[in-house]
Amino acid sequence: MTDPMKALQSFQEEFLLHNPQLASGVIDPNLRVYFDVAEGEIRVTYVRLEGNTVTALVNLFESDPIDGIHCYSIGYAVAEAYRNQGRAKEIVAAAIAELKHELAQSGQTVFYVEAVIGADNLASQRVAEQVISNTPTPITDQVSGLPALYYVRKIEPQA
Numbered sequence: 001m002t003d004p005m006k007a008l009q010s011f012q013e014e015f016l017l018h019n020p021q022l023a024s025g026v027i028d029p030n031l032r033v034y035f036d037v038a039e040g041e042i043r044v045t046y047v048r049l050e051g052n053t054v055t056a057l058v059n060l061f062e063s064d065p066i067d068g069i070h071c072y073s074i075g076y077a078v079a080e081a082y083r084n085q086g087r088a089k090e091i092v093a094a095a096i097a098e099l100k101h102e103l104a105q106s107g108q109t110v111f112y113v114e115a116v117i118g119a120d121n122l123a124s125q126r127v128a129e130q131v132i133s134n135t136p137t138p139i140t141d142q143v144s145g146l147p148a149l150y151y152v153r154k155i156e157p158q159a
Contacts, residue, residue: 002143004075008057011045012079015054022047025098031091033098046095048087055082058095063114066152071112072099076127088127096131100155109157119147 011034014020025031025046034045041061048056056078063073074095078087096113103111115132116139117124128136128151136149 002075004057004059004077007045007059007075008054008077008079011047011057012054015047016052025094027097027101028094031094031098044095044099046091046098048091050082053079055079056087056091058091060095060099060113066112066114069110069112069154070103070108071114071152074113074115074132076115076124083123088124089130092127092131096155104157111155112152113155114150114152116141116148116150118144119149125149 020034022032022034025033030048032047032049034047036043036045038061044060046058046060047054056076058074058076060072060074063071065071074092076088076092076095078085078091099111099113103109113132115124115128117128117136118141119138125136128149132151132153136151139148139150140146141148
């Protein structure tokens with residue numbers, strides 16, 4: 001498991017130092033979008049800003065396909081001062097809606113979203129259960145070797 005909070009902190013630093021060009025979301029114009037390549041893979045970052053503060057972040061990477069259908073791994077974090085306000089659930093749902101819209105433009109109307117969440121991260125589990133799936137699979141995370149839960153959801157045109 002990677003820690004999405006580290007991604008949020010890193011993005012905050014980058015934002016303050018270099019002010020990267022962020023696009024506005026199509027479905028949600030207040031959602032900011034940034035495309036880049038991290039470790040050789042395309043990454044889409046969605047953020048919520050209050051002034052120059054990144055309050056919430058979602059990262060999406062393409063993962064291994066499921067049953068031949070594209071799959072995107074999702075990680076999300078909310079800055080500590082903005083937690084317990086529903087921001088994680090809201091930005092995850094908004095990011096999935098934006099990704100769905102963008103992929104539909106290129107003819108990809110069905111895809112999966114997956115999340116691996118530490119067994120001890122109850123707040124992120126609640127978000128994943130509400131937005132991704134309420135039937136996670138217990139796993140051992142391949143990166144950390146720690147107990148985790150695997151959430152997956154198939155996104156379809158009417159979903």
